[in-house]
Amino acid sequence: MEINEQQKEQQRVDRVITKIDAKITATENEYNRAHTETKKVQQNYSDNTSVNYFEVDDRIETSAELQQQRGLVSRLTENESILKRQLATMKDLQKSPYFGRIDIQDEGDSQAEKLYIGIASFEDDAGDFLVYDWRAPISSIYYNGTLGEVSYDTPMGRQATNLIKKRQFQIVNGKIRNMFDTNETVGDEMLQSALGEQNDDYMQNIVATIQHEQNDIIRDTTSNLLVVQGVAGSGKTSAILQRIAFLLYHSRDTLEADQIILFSPNKLFSHYISEVLPSLGERNMRQVTLDEFIDNRLKGLNVQSLFERYESDNELTESQRKTRQFKESAAFMDAIQDYCDGLHPSQLKFSDIVFNESVFFSKHEIQRIFASFPTAMSVPDRFFKTKNALIKRLKQRIVKETRADWVNEQIDQLSNEKYHDLLGTKRLHDFQNEDDERFFIAKKIVTDRLTVVYDAIFNNNFIDPYLQYTDFLHQVSLPEDVNPVDWQREMTAFSQEIEFHRIHLDDCAPLLYMRDYICASGQNNTMKYLFVDEMQDYSVAQLKYLKYAFPKTKWTLLGDSEQALFKEVEQPAEILKKLNDAFHVRHSRLISLMRSYRSTYPITTFAKSILPNGDDIEAFNRDGENPELVVSPNTDEAIDTVLKTVADQREQFGTVAVLTKNMAEAKLVYDRIRSQTDATLLRDADRTLPKGVLVLPIYLAKGLEFDSVIAWDTSSTNYPDDSLLGTLYTIITRAMHHLTLISIGDVTPLITDESLLNSPVKIKRTLKNKRV
Ligand SMILES: Nc1ncnc2c1ncn2[C@@H]1O[C@H](COP(=O)(O)OP(=O)(O)OP(=O)(O)O)[C@@H](O)[C@H]1O
Numbered sequence: 190m191e192i193n194e195q196q197k198e199q200q201r202v203d204r205v206i207t208k209i210d211a212k213i214t215a216t217e218n219e220y221n222r223a224h225t226e227t228k229k230v231q232q233n234y235s236d237n238t239s240v241n242y243f244e245v246d247d248r249i250e251t252s253a254e255l256q257q258q259r260g261l262v263s264r265l266t267e268n269e270s271i272l273k274r275q276l277a278t279m280k281d282l283q284k285s286p287y288f289g290r291i292d293i294q295d296e297g298d299s300q301a302e303k304l305y306i307g308i309a310s311f312e313d314d315a316g317d318f319l320v321y322d323w324r325a326p327i328s329s330i331y332y333n334g335t336l337g338e339v340s341y342d343t344p345m346g347r348q349a350t351n352l353i354k355k356r357q358f359q360i361v362n363g364k365i366r367n368m369f370d371t372n373e374t375v376g377d378e379m380l381q382s383a384l385g386e387q388n389d390d391y392m393q394n395i396v397a398t399i400q401h402e403q404n405d406i407i408r409d410t411t412s413n414l415l416v417v418q419g420v421a422g423s424g425k426t427s428a429i430l431q432r433i434a435f436l437l438y439h440s441r442d443t444l445e446a447d448q449i450i451l452f453s454p455n456k457l458f459s460h461y462i463s464e465v466l467p468s469l470g471e472r473n474m475r476q477v478t479l480d481e482f483i484d485n486r487l488k489g490l491n492v493q494s495l496f497e498r499y500e501s502d503n504e505l506t507e508s509q510r511k512t513r514q515f516k517e518s519a520a521f522m523d524a525i526q527d528y529c530d531g532l533h534p535s536q537l538k539f540s541d542i543v544f545n546e547s548v549f550f551s552k553h554e555i556q557r558i559f560a561s562f563p564t565a566m567s568v569p570d571r572f573f574k575t576k577n578a579l580i581k582r583l584k585q586r587i588v589k590e591t592r593a594d595w596v597n598e599q600i601d602q603l604s605n606e607k608y609h610d611l612l613g614t615k616r617l618h619d620f621q622n623e624d625d626e627r628f629f630i631a632k633k634i635v636t637d638r639l640t641v642v643y644d645a646i647f648n649n650n651f652i653d654p655y656l657q658y659t660d661f662l663h664q665v666s667l668p669e670d671v672n673p674v675d676w677q678r679e680m681t682a683f684s685q686e687i688e689f690h691r692i693h694l695d696d697c698a699p700l701l702y703m704r705d706y707i708c709a710s711g712q713n714n715t716m717k718y719l720f721v722d723e724m725q726d727y728s729v730a731q732l733k734y735l736k737y738a739f740p741k742t743k744w745t746l747l748g749d750s751e752q753a754l755f756k757e758v759e760q761p762a763e764i765l766k767k768l769n770d771a772f773h774v775r776h777s778r779l780i781s782l783m784r785s786y787r788s789t790y791p792i793t794t795f796a797k798s799i800l801p802n803g804d805d806i807e808a809f810n811r812d813g814e815n816p817e818l819v820v821s822p823n824t825d826e827a828i829d830t831v832l833k834t835v836a837d838q839r840e841q842f843g844t845v846a847v848l849t850k851n852m853a854e855a856k857l858v859y860d861r862i863r864s865q866t867d868a869t870l871l872r873d874a875d876r877t878l879p880k881g882v883l884v885l886p887i888y889l890a891k892g893l894e895f896d897s898v899i900a901w902d903t904s905s906t907n908y909p910d911d912s913l914l915g916t917l918y919t920i921i922t923r924a925m926h927h928l929t930l931i932s933i934g935d936v937t938p939l940i941t942d943e944s945l946l947n948s949p950v951k952i953k954r955t956l957k958n959k960r961v
Pocket residue numbers: 380383384393395398399400403419420421422423424425426427428749786787891892893894922
């Protein structure tokens with residue numbers, strides 16, 4: 190490209206930055222003013238809240254005033270945080286105002302229009318767009334169109350135009366470092382440079398280099414169920430985060446960040462992705478791991494975590510696997526629903542509501558209430574009516590109890606202050622006479638005392654979900670491949686675990702579904718979008734429960750069936766069919782991503798070679814060293830290799846991760862290397878990723894990436910068969926720039942001779958402390 194052209198573009202960059210500078214100064218002033226005002230109102234508010242009240246009337250007045258002030262504080266704080274976010278975005282624009290330019294010419298126009306595209310839009314005082322937001326309808330041309338006739342969606346329908354030029358920029362600290370004209374979606378030069386960088390603590394946004402097929406995921410607004418099956422490193426996680434940013438922009442009047450929920454694979458991952466949305470000027474969505482979600486809904490039980498399950502999975506017998514498959518199937522959840530719908534009042538496992546160690550409402554009384562409602566009514570409806578009837582009866586009991594001696598005694602002993610407290614917002618002249626006032630106070634006292642009973646009714650504690658589930662387990666008809674003797678053992682195990690307040694993960698979704706379905710509870714109707722990353726780790730039963738729990742959401746599920754840990758691989762089309770059958774949704778869509786961006790060409794080529802369908806994966810062409818496979822005769826030598834590799838790799842990279850199959854291996858490696866290197870062992874509860882040498886089991890590294898990866902003990906003893914292919918593949922594909930595999934003894938049969946022949950792996954053997 191002509192030097193002249195770059196100079197002209199640089200002049201434009203300079204002009205835009207000058208305007209951004211001015212806007213930043215103005216916004217900073219506005220922010221400071223807002224901040225001072227918020228502080229003033231806050232101070233006023235806290236002075237008022239510390240006032241002592243003696244007179245009831247004073248108190249009422251002050252409370253109304255306080256409410257007004259509280260409203261004001263929250264409006265001001267909101268305003269302040271909007272300004273703060275705008276400032277942060279403008280400061281990003283100041284360094285790099287845009288990354289793309291498109292020249293378009295509508296039919297009949299004599300001149301082309303130049304549009305510049307960046308992470309956010311920026312207008313000058315005259316209202317002209319100097320930068321267009323990457324999510325604006327017109328910007329889709331930048332990601333989708335090749336030169337020539339193109340079209341894009343607008344609120345008024347599809348619009349056609351002519352794309353005359355597409356230019357990419359890399360602008361760093363206000364200076365154009367690179368610029369290219371391209372006919373491709375986004376040219377490879379930009380991508381090369383983005384991918385060649387070293388791993389950061391946080392994932393970066395990819396808006397400057399979004400690829401065509403990723404753009405389809407990001408801008409899909411019509412699918413109710415969008416399933417993305419993408420190979421390792423194909424940008425699934427990146428795509429969902431940009432998709433969330435897109436949706437927030439697209440539906441900004443109707444969608445809030447906290448109406449979007451993302452189920453993420455582990456806590457480290459949650460931290461790792463937490464900066465992407467703020468870097469695009471948006472607030473983060475809600476994030477939760479499946480374990481956290483279940484724990485929260487099964488309070489009081491010690492729920493087996495997904496990670497604990499991985500740890501014990503290799504001890505499962507074939508028939509235990511079959512039993513689990515049954516419990517995790519859609520058919521099992523359907524059987525639960527049929528069972529619940531067909532329940533006769535005598536089959537419901539009601540339990541007594543107890544107060545002060547005596548029965549307040551007996552289970553028989555509750556059952557009689559339930560049975561009094563017409564049988565034509567559904568079980569959840571009858572349950573709901575029962576609940577209301579119990580609350581009504583409680584209210585009657587409260588009124589009766591106000592006459593009890595203990596209440597009168599308590600009223601007589603009340604201090605003046607406490608008495609006024611109980612009167613709350615009532616004024617003395619609100620009562621017709623003294624009896625009336627005394628009754629009011631008595632009712633308050635009894636109601637307070639009986640709150641536990643109210644809570645028990647409100648929280649549906651008058652049914653025993655564990656007994657109900659056990660009853661279901663006894664009745665359900667078993668598929669042919671489930672052995673009745675094993676099933677009996679499962680049932681006993683379930684009851685024993687419950688005795689100790691423990692529950693296995695397989696039982697959680699069906700049990701929660703049963704409990705919430707009968708009780709007509711547990712549904713969140715405000716959530717509008719639900720995302721699941723690493724969907725291959727979820728059972729259909731779990732997804733079905735999530736569907737029940739979030740009935741009003743549109744779904745985006747992302748996964749890679751090849752990365753299934755400790756289980757067989759499924760084909761994407763099969764997965765979509767299974768989900769369609771289970772969910773009965775309209776407008777479902779499957780998008781496959783076959784190009785892998787994370788790793789260098791040699792690493793992806795090796796990763797492909799161990800998969801039966803690996804040829805379908807397309808490696809992005811980025812240079813790097815060949816993976817190394819070191820065969821060591823024993824653990825001592827293998828540890829020695831880890832130490833040497835770590836020392837070597839640390840000279841080039843910020844992070845080296847030693848990835849193991851499970852926690853026991855991670856601890857072993859960590860204990861052996863910790864005295865000689867600055868290693869950190871990562872555990873389930875960790876939320877942040879330090880730099881340096883990390884040792885962790887693969888399930889904690891799901892969704893993450895590291896500059897250099899050392900795969901621990903890829904021997905035939907450790908990875909004997911196909912059931913561990915997904916585990917090994919996931920480990921290998923965490924590496925961005927460098928990969929070392931260390932095998933103690935014979936190499937796993939998962940890495941075949943053919944795979945070694947077809948991929949560029951350097952093989953080494955260590956013998957008596959020497960490498961040959
Ligand atoms: N269009 C793109 N431009 C720049 N970088 C990209 C792009 N797409 C993906 N990447 C980079 O590739 C790496 C892998 O992306 P990401 O983690 O989103 O993939 P994934 O499919 O979720 O991976 P996995 O399933 O293996 O966890 C990240 O470093 C991401 O920034």
